[in-house]
Amino acid sequence: MMAYSCCVMLRKFGRANGQLPATSSIENAYSSRALLSQMRRRSTDAMNVLDEIEMPSNKTEAKVSSVPIDLFEIRKFSMTERHWQAKLSAKTGIYPEDKAMKKLGLTIALTLTAGTAMAEVEVGITKDIPSVILQTENGTREIGRIQDTKNEISGEWALTSRPCPEFCIQPHSPAEGVTTIGELELIEMLQNPEAVVVDSRTRDWFEGGTIPGAINIPYTYVVDELAQLGCEPDFDGWDCQEAKPVALFCNGVWCGQSPSAIRNMLKAGYPADRIFYYRGGMQVWRLLGLTVIGGE
Numbered sequence: 001m002m003a004y005s006c007c008v009m010l011r012k013f014g015r016a017n018g019q020l021p022a023t024s025s026i027e028n029a030y031s032s033r034a035l036l037s038q039m040r041r042r043s044t045d046a047m048n049v050l051d052e053i054e055m056p057s058n059k060t061e062a063k064v065s066s067v068p069i070d071l072f073e074i075r076k077f078s079m080t081e082r083h084w085q086a087k088l089s090a091k092t093g094i095y096p097e098d099k100a101m102k103k104l105g106l107t108i109a110l111t112l113t114a115g116t117a118m119a120e121v122e123v124g125i126t127k128d129i130p131s132v133i134l135q136t137e138n139g140t141r142e143i144g145r146i147q148d149t150k151n152e153i154s155g156e157w158a159l160t161s162r163p164c165p166e167f168c169i170q171p172h173s174p175a176e177g178v179t180t181i182g183e184l185e186l187i188e189m190l191q192n193p194e195a196v197v198v199d200s201r202t203r204d205w206f207e208g209g210t211i212p213g214a215i216n217i218p219y220t221y222v223v224d225e226l227a228q229l230g231c232e233p234d235f236d237g238w239d240c241q242e243a244k245p246v247a248l249f250c251n252g253v254w255c256g257q258s259p260s261a262i263r264n265m266l267k268a269g270y271p272a273d274r275i276f277y278y279r280g281g282m283q284v285w286r287l288l289g290l291t292v293i294g295g296e
Helices: 003-014 025-030 031-044 045-054 081-092 098-121 183-190 203-207 219-229 257-267 281-287
Strands: 063-065 065-070 134-138 139-143 179-181 196-199 232-234 238-241 247-248 275-276
Touching: 065 238, 134 183, 183 219, 183 247, 183 275, 196 219, 219 257, 247 257, 247 281, 257 275
Parallel strands: 179 275, 196 247, 247 275
Antiparallel strands: 063 065, 134 139, 232 238
16 A cells, blocks of 8 residues: 555656656556556565665655654665665656655655564564654764563663662652653653753763763752753852753662752752653663663
8 A cells, every 4th residue: 555655646746846747657557457466565565665665875854654764874775865766767767857856756765664664663662653863962863772672681780789878769759849750751851852851970870871862960060050951040049930841860760869969959949840850760771772872
């Protein structure tokens, strides 16, 4: 069905842009029952449609059928956009010089890849979200999950019994009015340009691996950096009427760094209803096989 839809889109696009006559060789070709049957069979593997045309490798971003795609990151689609267009032109008999067919080619490619990406992801974030694309200060980042279903965490992240009182289990909420969130809510905040996600661990922990899109403000001097979170300095300290929604995290449920940062922010006047606490932290994030950047 996907293949046939692409063919219909191709006809409409061509006519609208003056590329095809009212009755074209494309329309005649795709009216063939045998060819339609072949296309439907091949649509079970979207990347085989149109003679195994692959995706361009140039850096392009799109969101098709609610599936975000960063073509630059999909390394196996190695053909250039020009090569793709040549194959499309050979298939249709149309060799346009303007940008119309280029845009069409990329649109079809993205549509086909969206279906393929969903099919190829064995371990998604949710059943409907294989991964998400973020725009960060350091460029485009993708958050997904490790696809090895037998993968296990190891090393210090596998420890269950850290010494307490230094590393004690933290309360569900570090303070009244603060909202505790999970991974899906944190990902939503990472996608929200108005929100900030803060890794409140010390710099050495941050450089050893963090969540894509997070910024590092160590808990030891978070109050000095409230301007990054939308507060304005005043004579009494900080004016946080325009404070941004902010999520803080550290190493996990046994880590007191982000709870300490949150309590200090509240004392400085940061509104509790704009503070969110990702209690699971890096240990649960890693346990779920979610993307970590930095480190070795």
